[in-house]
Amino acid sequence: MIGDHSNSSHPTTSELVKVNLPLPPEDQAQGVEAENLWAEPLGEDLYRIDNVPFYAYGISHEDVVVADEADGRLRFRAIAARGGHSTYRVLVKDSAGFESAGFQKLWARLSELGCTHEVAKRRWISIDVPSDSDIFVVYRILEEGMAQGVWTFEEAHCGHPSVRSGEPK
Structure with missing residues (x-):
């Protein structure tokens, strides 16, 4: 199962994409193995997180992450810069x-x-x-x-x- 915030109060726009963030086994709750986070594409495989994580630790709104496309999804690879949130x-x-x-x-x-x-x-x-x-x-x-x-x-x-x-x- 993937934690997906499609039903959250966050407005979706055509400019945003979802970045899939696999969770380590110790952070997997209720069968959730990954969390999809809305993000703004910045180019060069960089994405700015545009919602508040529910399952993932160590990441916040406005952080810039590196993500690669794999299996038809954007997969989180690393944090490139902190947003201060x-x-x-x-x-x-x-x-x-x-x-x-x-x-x-x-x-x-x-x-x-x-x-x-x-x-x-x-x-x-x-x-x-x-x-x-x-x-x-x-x-x-x-x-x-x-x-x-x-x-x-x-x-x-x-x-x-x-x-x-x-x-x-």
Whole structure:
């Protein structure tokens, strides 16, 4: 099975393509062996990721990747440049998911910081934190949501230059 975000809130355009990112065995959940990510072709086998990953770790919106065509698909090969965004995933505890009052209250604060999100399932949400957002404030809000019992969360990738070290820019 491939994690495909065709039903997400992300608008598709004719300029975007899908890059197939195989997942290592330890990251495969619910039978998902790869994730398809929307990307903008930049030329020279380079593509800018244009949505928020739900399954993959170590990659975020706006990262530039190298991909090669294989078996009729664009297959991820490497990260060429970081876009400075970070990715967090939350699992909302309330069955109302993203429509719950607890989520909406905390989400309003994250949205004010420039964060956006995509919903894979009513309760499973992937959050993009842009490079100009205060990652430390975002993280405190995520921790607050967990302490209040609104959600659990995980960090899929921290791409903020002020936080990461030893990675190519």
